[in-house]
Amino acid sequence: MRKTATLNGITMKVFAGTTGVLLAFDVTAARRKGLLGFSLERLPPPYPGNKKPKWEWISGLMPFPGQAHDAGALISSDVAPIQKFRWSDYKVYGDSEYAYRVHAMYGTPTQPTHLKGPKITVTTSSSDEDGVHNVTFNRAAGASQAFRRNFPEAIKLMEEKRKYGGFKDLTVDDLEKVEPGVKQWLARDVLKQILHVIASAKDGKWALDIAIYEYEWHEIVDAINAAVKRGVKVRMLFHSKKGDAQTAENKHNAKPLIDKKLARERTTSAIFHDKFIVLSKVTGTGIKMKRKPVMVLCGSTNFTHNGLFRQANVVHVVRTEKGKTVNPVADKYEVLFDTIWNGEDKTPITTGETSKWITANNVMDAKASVFPGFSPRKDKADLTYFIKLIDAAKTDVLFSTAFVLPKEIIDALIGKAGDPILRLGIQNTNANKIAGFHRDKSAQFAATALADDGFEAWLKEAMIAGAGNILIHTKVVVVDFTTDAPMIISGSHNLSNPASQKNDENYLVIKGNTDIADSYGVEVMRIYDHYRARWVAAEMAKRNSPLSGTLQPNDKWTDRYFKKDSLHYRDRLRFAGK
Template identity: 30%
Template sequence: MRKRATSGGVTVQAIAGTHSIFFGLDLAADVRPTCLGFAIHREDHTEKQQYWLSGFKTFESVVPVPNPKAFYSTRDHPVQSFYWGDYTVKPGHRYTYRIVPRYRAPKNLVDSPGVEATIDITTGDPDTGPHGVYFNRGVAASQAYENKFGDPPDKLKPPEKRAAAMTWLSRGLAEAIAAFIGQAKSQKFALRAAVYEFTQPDVLAAFHQAKDAGADVEIVYAANADPTGDANRTAIAAAGLDPAMLHPRTRAKIAHNKFIVLCRKSAAGALTPVSVWTGSTNFTEGGIFGHSNVGHAVRDAAVAQRYLEFWGQLLGDPDTDPQRDWVDANSPFDPASMGPAGIHTLFSPRHGLAVLNWYAQRFGAATDGGYITGAFGLNATFENVLVGYSGKALHYVMLDRADNNQDTWSADHKVIVAVGSSGGPASLTRWAKEGLTGFNNFVPYLHTKIALIDPLGDDPTVISGSANFSPDSTTNNDENMLIIRGDTEIADVYFTEFTRIFNHFYARYWAARLSKGGTDAQEHSFLAETDAWQKPYFAAGNPKRLQRQLFSSAVQGNIG
């Protein structure tokens, strides 16, 4: 849901996903002087609660030694940004926000009568409708986790505390996977899955339970003679899965799918696809509870049918070349066919790099904003697009680790980069030391494969699935991708979750860089005590100005 409200010189643009609401803010020129930020009040009409929201940053003159475990009301320590997110909302709730500029001096903040704006907005419910999009927490290295739990999950005692930490980290993803599999509760249902890393005990138990309930369950799993295949075989044996339901995939370069098709099964054995679960999430502890991931349920029979046909081809464990031939014939790529609004699918491996080149071309052709994640850096195809770009759009790149060519392709100030990072005393001097879960040794922070093109326009494109944006994922590996055109509700979910994780990493990554460069991180960890904080947001050519304009005034498709 998207809504905009203007009152008393204050503009508020709200974009609601399911667990996140993003705000773009603006102030008219006559109400900017002496404004020290925004106090934000939230009323939850579903749970009948209301209060001023809080943050970490304080005025140094008011709270010179903040408690790392404390939160401070925005009424006394306001938000000094023209874009901000509330990441504590719940799905299917109606909220009312008051955005109130605060004026004068840190120790004597006042409102200006009539200078505020109110906006009413409702979050989406992923358990209803044609799409269910479920992001895990993906930010285990956070102040929130440190304050709630302190130690990594495997060091928490008693078991109930570890379970609470895992629920917090899952943020509904584990529960959604179990619920999807759990729909197959009798002989009237069938499940067809293609999986890469397949070791999380609860997921394997859910498949076991579906089989015991009478459902027809068959799983194609990565089974090469490598650590992934070995781990899968060990977990399968421990779970006691029926060998008759398991089909080893040994001839793929990497059998990288993570999808499940739910079907109805007739008495004669015919399968009718109902829905499909896909996304970036491997069925492992680290995939679900560790690095950032997304699961995406598509409740559309036609889309599920395409996945079922793909699964049927995988069942024969074909070599790479025959698999490329099948994909080109049955999942052909035509840029024109990606144009109409709807849900499109692309499978791999395939011949040539036309798909990858199209992704990069679309990313570079964004008119307002392009957003992309990279678990293994940014591919040269996208680097070249950014280096040659001369338009006005902002491009956001979120990486698990810094890219070797990053300084070159991010030289334009309209390219904004965040890299997976942890915070703490070494970088943000007043924060508690943050740590990771320990579940992900290879890709510790970011595992999603997402590209968003003009997500805030009236014809957004969302690209999401199992494939990294790379040549190997296009021509060599078993992969699947969704391309969703023209659906603003799904774009809002992906956009709000992208910005949630991006801003989390951005603050830590740049704080660490500032510290290494000799900049005083202590200064940056406090609020500014004059209205000088506003200057970058109105300075010509400054990326903060461009972001203020985009997020407060250029969003299309608002309701009400």
């Protein structure tokens, strides 16, 4: 959901996603004079213990020079305003109503005055059954500071384990025992959504077809085994590769299904990187039995401790539209699953045959508003299509990627130095650094991935080798987010050559849906803001300037936002909807 309002020469545009609310501001040239910043108010929805919440001032971390302020403590924006034309609220919950009010601050830091701006009320996106698309993200490493504030007993346990032993083997279940709510908070609704889809198959009139790379988390394994016991028609394809540790883990957890011939190894020289579940209604029996897909769950989340609680991940559920009898997205996932399971001659097909089948039967459709795509395929047609979509950007490109990307994808994402497209993105290629892209190619930065203490130290110590070292596992590109015609690429696909030509992968390309774009775009900005702020803090510490970490006591901070045709100028106008 996005809304815009203007009052007294002050404009505010609000983008409400699933995990946050992004606020963008603008002022007329006349209102710019003497502007010290923006003071923001927030009205949260009723919650347990506070049925009638009141308006509250939003806080920041930066004071004016000489202003009394404890280092690292929050300071209210009515006395220390926000000196940016964009700010995000990540203390929100899905399917909840929030109101925001902006004031322009003038006067002096010691004697400020406030000019009232517009008020906007929005509802955040829901991860429940409220529509065709529901997009859910976990919190993961990017919420480390909030975790420390919310779960002091869990932090205390971490510190004890680190001091006396057992720190590396500490699990989220251990944390849950000392402080209930840890699992739900870290996974947000990602685990809940996966379990909900499995539970939706109530009996023998339902079927679940599951394609998974890493099949580990005990609650999901137990839920699938329970579905079999209640008569649900379950089929599973899981990653298998000779001598591969993940294969052994998958086979161990899938043994109850394998014994009943309900699960098969998808043997490949690369990786079976899919993670999706198709929920279908069942008609007929025996050879006449048919599955009618009604829902598909897809995204980037592996069924593991890492995938659910450590890495940044997404689950995207596509339900059958109300009043419709067909779910075209779920249908395509089911056809792919059935083709791999049975083959065209009732024999499971090889990866080479799959590539030929996908290339012939899953042609990239530039006209589709929602295109479910799969790989492997010949000639990197998917990467070529992704590049074409990114290159067509008119205003902005937001992205979150993992692992090493091919040069042609990198070139498309970051563009050419000085081009007019806003580019804000994060790439996670190893365990130590998070690469950031700030507005254009000349403003790249590298932020430390994890600190050496508390929650982040646990993340660093407890992560398994290899892919587990990746903290940002969400593969998302949002093109023209600030327009009414955005485009999203999301899924298991790593935007890499192996993902295109060797691995089994799936993804969605969605065009023109601003509500879905708001969910994805705001989440990309959540991750981006976290690591950008971490880098800025480190740079300020290096400079050791007396003004580092403080606000400007005049309107000079606005200069770069009004320098015509600069990227800051475009940022101000585009996010404000101008």
